[in-house]
Amino acid sequence: MASIQQLPSGNWRVLIRKKGHKTISETFADVKLARKFAKEKAKQLEEIKATGKISAPKDSTVAHYIDDYLEHIQPGRTLQRSALFILKALKKRFGKIGIEKLSRSHLDAFIEERKKAGVQGQTIAGDLSMLSSVLRHCSETRKLNIDGEMADNARKSIKTDHKLRIKSRETECIPTQAEMDAILRQYEKMKRQQIDMPAVINFALATSMRQAEICGLKIEDLDFENKTVIIRDRKHPTEKEYNDQTVPLLPKAWEIVLAAVGTRTTGQIFPYKSKSVGVSYTRVRKSAGIKRPTRFHDIRHKAITDFFALGLNVPQVALMSGHKDWQTLKRYTHVKAVHVHSAYEDLSAKNQDAKTLSQNMAFLAEQISELKALTEAK
Structure with missing residues (x-):
């Protein structure tokens, strides 16, 4: 073997x-290391054959x-910077624990520590989601005898x-609108701007896109006939990569793009760095005299509310x-009573217009019928 x-x-x-397994080939400078590796691998393959799992190396x-x-995620995949940051933090927090000794009590203690530090539930869930990807890799790919x-x-x-608030502070x-107007006016006073922030802000208001998504849009992904654009690797609750999505650009957004x-x-449609966009927004928000700590990301929530x-x-x-489901999307909506009244009035007006049109059409048909009857009588 x-x-x-x-x-x-x-x-x-x-x-x-070995039949049913990929061929294993490794090179060593020392024959003793080669023999030790061969012995360990042979043992692992026998364990897999007997139980479907193996013990982690000592x-x-x-x-x-x-x-x-x-090292072994799908070839060509590049994790987002936020994911790499989380993995680095997890490595610091759990790194010294043996992979087979990691237990639910370790994770429960981690959750409690993060809660006491004031971290929101949504952030903690994101950390655990990344750790879950690692554990599934250990269980499914490496066949380790652990709970994936x-x-x-x-x-x-x-x-x-x-007791743990899942709702993010962002929402x-x-x-x-008054704050947005004040920020845009402040940008108009700035003669030198490396970033066309008014265009970026208005585009965010017209699309609800995240700043990283906006800065990542490519001209090559525009469909000039259907007025759409492809957002590459859009954020997804479970699929971290290969989640491209084609979205419509409404008239205001399309005008800004052109x-x-x-x-x-x-x-890039907007050739700017995502981080620079966020920093610029926060700096100008303060200089505009707005005390509430809104961030560029909060424009997304306003846009979603405006859509509704x-x-x-x-x-x-x-x-x-x-968003992939209503339960997630509704956390970002802030529809007020006045919006409901406005929507009802608009629908009522449309229904009344349709009723009037129907009555007019019936009257016109009746008049045509009478005119036809008179013509035939003559």
Whole structure:
């Protein structure tokens, strides 16, 4: 099953072939290391054959398998910076724990620590979601004898803990129209701007896109006939990559895009760094005298609220915002009583117009019938 050969270079190659498994090939400078590796792999393959799982190598830690996960994720995938940041923090928090010794009690203690530090439930759930990806990699890809669903189950338990606020602070600080107007006026006073922030802000208001999504849009992904654009790798609750989505650009957004693109045919529609956009917004918000700590991301919440106020339904708003279900989307809506009255009045007016049109059409048909009868009588 395992063969060890010395190569012309002087190194030793281990080659293991077993039916139902991928061929294993590794090279070592020392024959003792090659023999040890061959012995360990042969043992692991026998364990898999008997139980479907293997024991983790001695002294292997959570940190080791976080690194292993990063090295063996799908070829061509590049995790978002936020995901890499989370993995780095997890490595620091759990890194020294043996992978097989990691238990639910470790995760429960982690949740409690984060709660005491004032971290929101949504953020904690995101941390556990990333850890879950690592544990599933260990269980399903590496065939380790561990609970691959441990972190996912801990994450789900957060939803049933009423003392832990799942609702994000982000949804509590929507900028008002007056605040947006003040910020835009402040930008108009600035003669030198490296970033066309008024265009970016108005585009965000017209689309509800995140700042990273806006800055990542490509001219090549525009459909000039259907007035749509593809958002590449859009944020998704479970699928971290390969989640492209085609979204419509409403008249205001399309107008902004055409002005931003000009005669260019390739590259970013808005050639700016996402972080710079956020920093600029926060700085100008303060200089505009707005004390409430709104961020650029909060423009997204205002846009979603405005979509509902306009009368768009849930599937239509979800397509624009990228949300996958109503339970998530409704946390970002801030529809007021006045919006309901306005929508009702608009619908009533439309129904009355339709009723009037129907009556007019009936009257016209009656007149035509009478005129035809008179003509035939003559």
